[in-house]
Amino acid sequence: MQNSTDGCLQGQSAIVTGAGGGIGIATCAALAQAGADVAINDYGNAEGCDAAAAVVESAGRKALVCDANVADMRAVEGMVAQTLDEFGRIDILINNAGITRDSLLVRMDEQQWDAVLAVNLRGAFCCTKAVTRPMMKQRGGCIVYMSSIVGLMGNAGQANYAASKAGLVGLMKSVAKELASRNIRANAIAPGFVDTAMTRALTDEQRENLITAIPLGKIAEPEDVAQAVLFLCSPAAGYITGQVLNVDGGMAM
Numbered sequence: 614m615q616n617s618t619d620g621c622l623q624g625q626s627a628i629v630t631g632a633g634g635g636i637g638i639a640t641c642a643a644l645a646q647a648g649a650d651v652a653i654n655d656y657g658n659a660e661g662c663d664a665a666a667a668v669v670e671s672a673g674r675k676a677l678v679c680d681a682n683v684a685d686m687r688a689v690e691g692m693v694a695q696t697l698d699e700f701g702r703i704d705i706l707i708n709n710a711g712i713t714r715d716s717l718l719v720r721m722d723e724q725q726w727d728a729v730l731a732v733n734l735r736g737a738f739c740c741t742k743a744v745t746r747p748m749m750k751q752r753g754g755c756i757v758y759m760s761s762i763v764g765l766m767g768n769a770g771q772a773n774y775a776a777s778k779a780g781l782v783g784l785m786k787s788v789a790k791e792l793a794s795r796n797i798r799a800n801a802i803a804p805g806f807v808d809t810a811m812t813r814a815l816t817d818e819q820r821e822n823l824i825t826a827i828p829l830g831k832i833a834e835p836e837d838v839a840q841a842v843l844f845l846c847s848p849a850a851g852y853i854t855g856q857v858l859n860v861d862g863g864m865a866m
Contacts (some may be wrong), residue, residue: 621847623648627705628696630654630683630740633661634811636759637709639835643843645672649705652677652696657709675700679689683710683736686743693743702751705846708737708781709759711774716718718772733777734784741788741799749795755846758801759783759838760857762865763783765803778803782857789855798854800845805861807833828863 627644631637633655641651645668648676653665653676677699681692696703711733714725748754764778765769789799791802806812806823812832814825821823825831841860844850859865 616649618843618847619865625704626650626652626696626700626702627707628652628654628703628744629707629709629734630693632665633658635735635835636804636807636838638665638668639707639839640842642668642672643839644705644846645669645674647843647847648674650675650700652692654679654683654692654710656680656682672809681738684731686739689739689743693747695811696833697747703744703747704754706740706756706840707759708740708757710736711759713771713774715774717770717771719773728778733774734780737781737784738793740819741784745792748797752796754797756797756799757823757842757845758799760803762803762805762859762861765865779802786855789823793854797815799833800853800855801857802838802841802845803857803859803861804838804864804865805833807835807838809835826864829864831859833862
């Protein structure tokens with residue numbers, strides 16, 4: 614049975630930041646399988662970028678690796694120019710780059726705060742600003758922000774991360790309102806716990822305790838998040854903008 618998203622992004626091109634991690638690689642694969650060429654960005658993660666490029670190319674699409682620091686506006690502008698030179702257009706931006714520097718608030722220093730806000734929130738601002746003019750010129754585009762249920766619920770020991778992810782929701786809603794008249798949509802995804810290197814490092818007891826808090830009774834796979842990204846980028850979501858889609862197994866109900 615043919616997937617309804619097969620070929621739905623044919624002729625389009627995307628930029629995916631944070632593309633070398635589990636969710637990033639799965640997202641690159643989903644977009645490429647739907648027909649998009651993909652510019653792959655994950656600063657300082659050559660191995661992850663190569664893995665993402667491999668899945669894009671295995672789907673028969675073009676891959677472009679861009680080693681740009683998303684918190685550096687000039688570097689981001691260079692990445693966007695490189696993508697336009699290679700693909701001719703930018704239809705999709707997935708703001709997936711993110712880091713953690715966890716600590717209880719009383720122990721958190723300014724460097725931990727600034728580092729997380731720089732990558733997670735400033736990075737999304739820089740990338741959004743850089744693609745806005747090309748998308749306005751072509752009168753269309755789709756921007757997805759990778760927030761988190763932590764940004765909606767808060768979490769002890771993650772004040773910096775939660776603030777950055779909550780900030781993405783406010784940024785997304787403002788962008789959605791500003792750019793809707795140019796047929797540019799902006800939405801966010803708020804994943805819950807996903808099976809990545811971070812959750813695999815938990816003890817069996819910690820994982821079991823975590824799973825009991827999830828109504829669906831399991832941790833998400835990166836592909837679960839990637840399919841939500843693909844939906845928001847597809848024509849099926851053509852009348853959806855300014856929304857947060859929780860992919861959390863029911864945790865934030």
